[in-house]
Amino acid sequence: MRIDELTDYDILNGTTNLIFIIISFIIGILIIIKCFKTGTRELFTIGLTWIFISSPWWGNTFTFMGILLFNMEPNLLLFIILNNIFIPVAMITWIYSFSKMVYPNLVKKLMGIYSTICILYEIFLIYLLFIDPSLIATQVGTLYIKVTGYVLVYYIFAIVTWIITGILFTLKALESDDKRIRWKGKFLLIAFIVFSIGAFLGTILVLDPITLVIVKIILILSGFFYYLGFFLPKKLENFINK
Template identity: 35%
Template sequence: MSILTTYLTTQEIVNGIFSLLIVILSVSIGSYIASKYFKYDDKIFLYIGISWIGLNQGWYPSCISFLTTIISGMPIPDPLYFLIGNIGVPPLAFIWMIAMTDLMFEKRKTGILSIYGVFVAIYEIILILFLFIDPTLIGETTSAVDVKYSSFFGLYLIAIILIIMITGILFAAKSIKSENVGNRLKGKFLLIGFITYFIGAMADALLNLNIILLPIIRIVSIFSGFMFYLGWILPDSIKNKFGIKE
């Protein structure tokens, strides 16, 4: 731990460890969900799995910077931090919306995706322009493992989070109303997952997390990942616990 504390404060170490855990879990859960495409030949699993990996992209640069600081004593440069944390958000958010329109709004799919496509494309274009013009227009790193975004990018990211939460809750509500017992249970897990994801993401974006709040909010984010997994996969062990036979 003495090597860590040479370059990082206790709070930065806690932040970095939780970022690493969230990245490992999101990639593992997302990859597992996506792999179900090959079993069921259903693209929804592929879309959802890939999206989940991307929805936690904000923690990737924190994780990488934490590791580079441990290894070399140097965090990653600000432009690279912003690039890693944001460049994939628009396309992966769009993939999420493809899945949601397939599941709920198929008749209005073209219109919804066209509008949403323009929305996320604007974000991507401005991000790339600001990276070349002046990265401080995007935000500034407050430590090796944390960043404070400018008002524009902060609001844009919050808007994307809100859209994901709203569409997710709508789908969860639809599942809860299903006649299929398994789908109803999946819907409940998804509802919990989306609400806790929203709480974790918004708290992370809006609050100045101290050494006490930081682990709590990160645990909420990790918990949302497990709920997300149960909502899409619902393992046999969980079905058996709830007496579901399909």
């Protein structure tokens, strides 16, 4: 497939997804680097979480780049795999980080529950890939698929988990006597809420060009707030504390 066969919507969709994924990878890698500098192990999985949380847009971006660089024909099966198979990785790395830092006495229990759910999701996903991929997602456009059935239910479950645990995760920071830590907590709370809104809208709506741009801006903003939650610049801190 040639690039001139892509619609303006395809190019807009592919470009905005690419921007979001690049930003997500940069933020995730910076957090992982901070892990090695500080020796805080949980930062490693927190960084991985933000990388893999962008995975529902990997299939789109891989296909978009394949068409741009190699005139690759879109492959629905590959699209579905890339968009869906890594979401449980994000959930597991996040639940591990969350439980270690907020409820260390519940690490094994929470990891056991979520690992079981994620493994069952992956088993059904692989099974349906062989039986009928349309039971997982339907292709709306060249670079656009919408999840259906149990995958949609899993997406909503993941978003609800993210927002609830995100709020609980930031509570300790918000209660701190240290202003800097409180501000970091506020930015993280905004990140969790903003990402959840963007992910939810992207999941339930069939996006037109306007709503597509709005959702991608929301997702990109969530990444910046997530970054500020871990790397609050001194100049910004001084400004907001005036």
